[in-house]
Amino acid sequence: MRIGELAERTGVSTRSLRYYEQHGLLRARRGSNGYRQYTEDDVKLVTEIRALLAVGFTLEDTRPFVDCMRSGHSTGGSCAESVEVYQRKLAEIDEEIRLLLTRRAEVAAQLAQSCPGCFVRG
């Protein structure tokens, strides 16, 4: 299939698909006319990438998963490197949550000081 069909089937813009390719995540054969040619595997790849982006991964974070699928695994998380990224991501998320909780407390404290009557739930 060509890029338009892949875009439609994955719900990802053609612009994004070219961007992914530009960063080495997607590879496409080219027809004699220069058009990109994709397969069913690419649909899975793109779906995997989007699922990861959706939970806060950066594009770069998805690379091991893509490599993993390319090496024959049906899911991108089946390789050691992917598992490492998962764990690193979890740690990052935990750190962000910790930071936000700290901030929340600081903001609440400032509010309480500025406006003693204002309730702050939490």
Add this chain to the structure above:
Amino acid sequence: MRIGELAERTGVSTRSLRYYEQHGLLRARRGSNGYRQYTEDDVKLVTEIRALLAVGFTLEDTRPFVDCMRSGHSTGGSCAESVEVYQRKLAEIDEEIRLLLTRRAEVAAQLAQSCPGCFVRG
């Protein structure tokens, strides 16, 4: 005082001070040579801005606090609009935390599926 001294006293780069001015948060009289002239009040203003930025406010969020101090209040949080911003910020932080917790759970679930033996604390 001139911009260099203000920068040194507040620990904020001259670049940032000019950036704040560019966005209407800081105002400076100009000397006959064109140099910016600041007062002690500006030190307080900048300090307030940085304190708010440090807890996750955007520059735009600090505007009501700046206006509040300019209208004579010794602290930027003493005005109704500032209190509103505080409360909005608390809501935003809560929302972000909620989102991160959701993501954390999703990532943990994906990890568990890819690597059944991997522990996930939390």
Add this chain to the structure above:
DNA sequence: CTTGACCTTGACGTCAGTGTCAACGTTTAC
């Protein structure tokens, strides 16, 4: 008079993931 520290404005680079447009070639349908 010169050096050097300070000031000025303007503009580009950063990070991520696209949107959008230009200017052009290809394919498909009528």
Add this chain to the structure above:
DNA sequence: GTAAACGTTGACACTGACGTCAAGGTCAAG
């Protein structure tokens, strides 16, 4: 044959809070 719909690459725009450089004006000390 031609127009519409598709494809190509390249490049600029956007968000936010600056860093950094360029090219120059100002001022105090020696």
